[in-house]
Amino acid sequence: MLSITGVHTFYGSIEALRGVDLEVKAGDIVSLIGANGAGKSTLLMTVCGKPRAARGRIVFDGEDITAKPTHEIIASGIAQSPEGRRIFPRMSVLENLQIGATTADSAYFDRDLERVYDLFPILKERSNQRGGTLSGGEQQMLAIGRALMSRPRLLLLDEPSLGLAPKVVQQIFKTIKEINEEQGVTVFLVEQNAYHALKLAHRAYVMVTGRISLSGTGSDLLANPEVRAAYLEGGH
């Protein structure tokens, strides 16, 4: 569904991605783990054209999207819940969800809204509250809900567990699984919480300083001694 080949991305003169190859198959949950600053978020943003890949190719559903404008990439069926959540702070929860549906057919709006409210009932309670006043966990739910409102075929999630209480983390991962299994949305997940991310993943990649260093099924990587030493034991 999404295939990334030899992608290089720069921030000014800093090379954040140094030739990334990665494949996301339709229907899968694919996890990408790695340390802070490895380039995981940059990869997700590059898929959406912000910033644009300097070299390499990104193909989504057979179509080369490397040079497409961001809003067209989104319209073609990709949605992202980005790093830091980036809720529109001075808009209500409902407006944030409405804006998430920018590229969706408005005929589905009521149904999609209901679906998001079913996944995250707290958002329904808070629907008139400003996005900026939500707690971290609620903002995360809103960010995921907003992404779902565009009816994506591929959902990019950047660190959905960051800064959340363990109980909320459990809930978020459970919901991601639900979105994948029940709604058939392919998920590409970037996480520092390696244990959860690998457990959930059909396929997983490890990124080190702008390159993919390891890949395999989620359970392969969970059992891999290198991965265990670097990302799972001590702290996690």
Add this chain to the structure above:
Amino acid sequence: MEYFLQQLINGLTLGAIYGLIAIGYTMVYGIIGMINFAHGEIYMIGAFIALIAFLVLGILGITWLPLALLLVLLAAMVFTAFYGWTLERIAYRPLRGSPRLAALISAIGMSIFLQNYVQLLQGARVKPLQPVIPGGVVLMEGAISVRFNYIQMMIIATTVVLMAIFSLIIAKTAMGRAQRACQQDQTMSALVGINVDRTISMTFVIGATLAAVAGMMVTLYYGVIDFFIGFLAGIKAFTAAVVGGIGSLPGAMLGGLLIGLIEVFWSAYFTIEYKDVAAFSILILVLMFRPTGLLGKPEIEKV
């Protein structure tokens, strides 16, 4: 008392015009963080297009006033919107992502260019227009009668209606939501599928449309325009936007009203020569005690 009332009416009229222009400054600042110093010239062009439209209608023999006014209004809005759109396209969009100073210099350059462009095409002399909407209502007879002219009524009513429509568009429509989204976070706006460039273009178009209405009103109100009217009106409206709190739409309306009233009352009770000084002194005072303007919010958000 009569004198005061008369000045109040005059002040509200002038304030309405400033408010209409100020919205263009505040919207553009809200969305791309730059002061569009050519906005005053866009207003001036709106006034010229209105004047030309009146003359053309006169030649065509369309003299039924409501129809003529409507046609002039539409012509001014459409053509001026086109100027606003073009301005953004050629002077600001290529500079997107460059330092603010570059865009600012480009804005000042466009301002000078547009002044000279109109001067070259229309000549430097003052252009008169015969009174189109004469007459008015005398509210109070006396040594000093209080007159509420029809043209003043029209200016205030049109402004109120336009601002109401405009506020609704921003608050309720998908386009308004996209505008607000781009003000808050452009990268995220693109990530939800908003065409950010088009939204910015629309901002210039809306700002120019409102400035065109202001330009038409001024042409009708004063009956004389020239290529240089955009400069002072632009700076006044910019002042209004800053006094109200730049980036805030109700702030621009309030600021416009305030600057109009201050200017008129100062001229009426003190010296007319110093009316501009009074208007700009208010700017300094407001900025000293409320640096974000009257209705501006500090940029701190709980996230």
